[in-house]
Amino acid sequence: MNASMLESALLQTHFDVIPFGIYVVDVATYEIVFVNRHFRETLGAAEGSRCHEVIFGESEPCLHCRIPELLTGTGMPNGVTVIYDHYNEREEHWYQMQEKTMGWPDGRVVKYAIAVDISELKETQNRLAEAHAELAIRNKDLSAQNRILQENIELREHVERIARHDLKAPLSALIGLPQVLLDNYDLPAEAEKVVRLIEQAGHSMLEMLNQSLVLYRLETGAYDLTPTPVDLADMVRRTAARLSTMSVARSHAIRLTRNGRPLEPGESVPCEGDALLLDPMLQNLLVNALEASPPDGEVGIDIRDDDPESLTMAVVNRGEVPPAIRDRMFEKYVTMGKRGGTGLGAYSAALAARAHGGGIALDASSPGRTTVAVRLPRRPGTAP
Amino acid sequence: MKPLRIMVVDDSGLTVKKMVKLLEELGHEVAAVASTGQQAVEEYAAVAPDIVAMDITMPDLDGIEATRRIMAVAPDARIVIVTSHGQEQMVMDAIEAGAKGYILKPVKIEKLKETLETVAAKYLP
Numbered sequence: 001m002n003a004s005m006l007e008s009a010l011l012q013t014h015f016d017v018i019p020f021g022i023y024v025v026d027v028a029t030y031e032i033v034f035v036n037r038h039f040r041e042t043l044g045a046a047e048g049s050r051c052h053e054v055i056f057g058e059s060e061p062c063l064h065c066r067i068p069e070l071l072t073g074t075g076m077p078n079g080v081t082v083i084y085d086h087y088n089e090r091e092e093h094w095y096q097m098q099e100k101t102m103g104w105p106d107g108r109v110v111k112y113a114i115a116v117d118i119s120e121l122k123e124t125q126n127r128l129a130e131a132h133a134e135l136a137i138r139n140k141d142l143s144a145q146n147r148i149l150q151e152n153i154e155l156r157e158h159v160e161r162i163a164r165h166d167l168k169a170p171l172s173a174l175i176g177l178p179q180v181l182l183d184n185y186d187l188p189a190e191a192e193k194v195v196r197l198i199e200q201a202g203h204s205m206l207e208m209l210n211q212s213l214v215l216y217r218l219e220t221g222a223y224d225l226t227p228t229p230v231d232l233a234d235m236v237r238r239t240a241a242r243l244s245t246m247s248v249a250r251s252h253a254i255r256l257t258r259n260g261r262p263l264e265p266g267e268s269v270p271c272e273g274d275a276l277l278l279d280p281m282l283q284n285l286l287v288n289a290l291e292a293s294p295p296d297g298e299v300g301i302d303i304r305d306d307d308p309e310s311l312t313m314a315v316v317n318r319g320e321v322p323p324a325i326r327d328r329m330f331e332k333y334v335t336m337g338k339r340g341g342t343g344l345g346a347y348s349a350a351l352a353a354r355a356h357g358g359g360i361a362l363d364a365s366s367p368g369r370t371t372v373a374v375r376l377p378r379r380p381g382t383a384p
Numbered sequence: 385m386k387p388l389r390i391m392v393v394d395d396s397g398l399t400v401k402k403m404v405k406l407l408e409e410l411g412h413e414v415a416a417v418a419s420t421g422q423q424a425v426e427e428y429a430a431v432a433p434d435i436v437a438m439d440i441t442m443p444d445l446d447g448i449e450a451t452r453r454i455m456a457v458a459p460d461a462r463i464v465i466v467t468s469h470g471q472e473q474m475v476m477d478a479i480e481a482g483a484k485g486y487i488l489k490p491v492k493i494e495k496l497k498e499t500l501e502t503v504a505a506k507y508l509p
Contacts, residue, residue: 057398063443087468089398092490094468126488130495133475133486140479141506 007105012036021115025051026108027067027075027101033110042091057090067111070101077101077109085118094122157220164213171209174202211280215344218277218351225274225355227380232269232311233258236301239282243290252290255300269303271311272380277352282313284345285372289317292370310358314373321362321370329362349374356380385501389415391433393424393450394466395442399489403437403466406493412500421445425453428461435503438483440467440474448477455482462507464499466491 012034015022021039023046025032030050035043043054052058052065064086072078081100088095095115104110178199182192217223233256240254256263282301289299297318304312321329328334330350333343346360353360353374363371390412394400397419404414416431418424422445424438436454440447447465454461464485465478475486484507485499 058396063395063441087489089396089468089489129475130486130488133479136476136479137484137486 004105004107011105015112018114020117021095022112023051023055023115024104024110024112025067026104027071027111028109030061033104033108039115055090056088066097066099067101070099070111071109075109077103085122086115087122093117094119157216160216164209164216167209168206171202171206175199175206178202211348214276214280215348215351218348218355223355225277225380227272227274227356230271230273230275230278232271232273232303232305232313233263233267235275235278235282236263236303236313239279239286240301243283243286249290251296252293253298254286254290255298257300257302259304259306260302263303269305269311271305271376271378273356273376274380277355281349281352281374284349285313285315285374288345289315289370289372292319292321293317294319308378310375310377312373312375314371316369316371318368319370320368321364323364326362326364330360346372385504388412388434388500388504389431390500391416391418391424391428391431391436393418393421393436393442393447394439395419396439399439399466403491406491406496407437409493410497410500421447421450424450428454428458434462434508435500436461436463437466437487438463440465440478448474448481451478451481451483460507460509462503464503 015024015034015036016038018036019038021042022034022036023032023039023043024034030052032046032049032051032054035046039046046054052060052062056062064084066082066084069082070078070080078101081098083096083098086095086097087093094117096118098114098116099111101109101111178195181187181195187195214223236256240256243249244254258267258269286299286301293299300314300316302312302314302316304314325334330346332347334347335343349372350360353376356376357380358374358376360372360374363373390407392400392403392407392414394403394417400417400419404417407414415433416427418427419442421438421442424436425445428436438447438451442450445453447467451463451465454463459482461482462485463483464487465475465483466487466489467474468489478486485503487495487499
């Protein structure tokens with residue numbers, strides 16, 4: 001045995017004891033020069049065949065072949081080791097490949113490749129990657145759905161805006177013409193009554209449209225708050241007087257107080273606020289309290305102005321808000337199931353309070369009693 | 385489920401052979417085979433498959449770019465990426481390009497079945 005054969009045998013023995021697959025390839029011809037015992041068990045005697053054919057099942061040199069990276073310009077070993085993960089299509093296994101070039105004892109320049117089977121690790125990584133992919137696809141689908149929803153919302157708002165403005169024009173005839181009828185025609189008493197009812201209905205409708213326009217602006221943040229001096233005591237008195245003549249009041253008494261003691265006639269509680277919001281807010285809360293109150297129950301409104309930062313209007317009635325809706329009481333379309341309820345009264349009251357920089361709260365802690373308190377900062381638009 | 389017409393795009397003859405076998409086992413029809421991304425883009429419209437099974441690493445045009453180009457001309461195309469690459473960035477790029485599903489090699493018949501059924505149910509008219 002000459003020196004080169006001895007050296008070759010020694011190298012092969014070294015490679016044989018390594019528990020991973022090793023193959024050695026002539027870099028010029030892709031001919032397999034040697035496979036170690038570990039590889040031989042699965043590959044058989046592959047020496048003499050081309051690596052791309054036997055190991056990778058390709059008729060041409062592999063696309064991923066790294067031999068060029070391992071050679072100098074003159075085709076000699078450059079000392080570089082490349083490490084990469086490779087999926088073997090033929091075996092359906094993942095390998096981590098470590099490759100380097102060297103001089104083989106017979107004088108040829110060869111690449112030796114150590115292949116460590118990492119299929120189990122890759123399997124776990126792949127399942128994770130698939131889970132990520134699944135999430136990403138769902139996110140993409142969700143964003144597409146959200147975009148459609150947003151477009152629908154914008155379309156609905158657009159239609160509502162048009163409806164509100166367009167409804168006002170024919171309404172002016174409904175409000176104006178009854179007076180023309182009354183002034184110019186000698187109507188029988190019954191017909192006059194009917195015409196007045198039509199006029200009233202027109203005014204109510206206009207009021208509702210204006211309120212819904214305000215609500216819309218509050219919701220979209222387009223409302224421009226214009227605070228002016230307001231007398232809360234006067235507002236409370238007027239609202240109570242107006243409602244007490246209406247059927248909603250039935251037999252309820254409305255008790256007005258200031259810091260817990262009866263509100264005196266002529267007494268005033270000045271504050272800054274937007275009457276266009278505060279008037280309907282108080283009316284909504286008082287109507288809710290009257291409707292929720294049991295027959296002959298008393299409804300109270302207490303103005304508290306003993307805090308230097310803010311004022312509070314608390315509307316109190318007997319009866320309880322059902323526990324199921326207490327947390328959602330000021331959300332849109334939440335009603336207590338009363339007939340004709342829109343679920344907008346408490347919601348718009350909350351929007352109005354917030355537009356002032358204040359807030360609204362339900363107190364259901366006393367059994368059999370409900371309190372809704374609106375807090376308004378003394379300087380509207382700034383949170384106290 | 386009703387048989388689907390599938391276009392298989394992969395530069396590895398071995399993978400194509402395995403994929404065709406699995407698809408036929410599942411009762412689907414292999415409508416066309418393309419061995420490059422470019423070929424897939426060129427033939428997509430004429431083949432009009434229900435689903436494309438697309439490899440990522442191919443010599444002339446990779447699967448992500450081929451997906452992007454097919455989606456540009458056929459936004460409702462249903463492309464499932466089938467690849468040995470497990471890197472998350474590849475996954476995200478393919479999905480960003482419009483892929484509707486993702487299968488990693490080695491392809492298991494159950495996973496292939498499940499992905500094709502999901503994509504068909506969600507995206508086929």
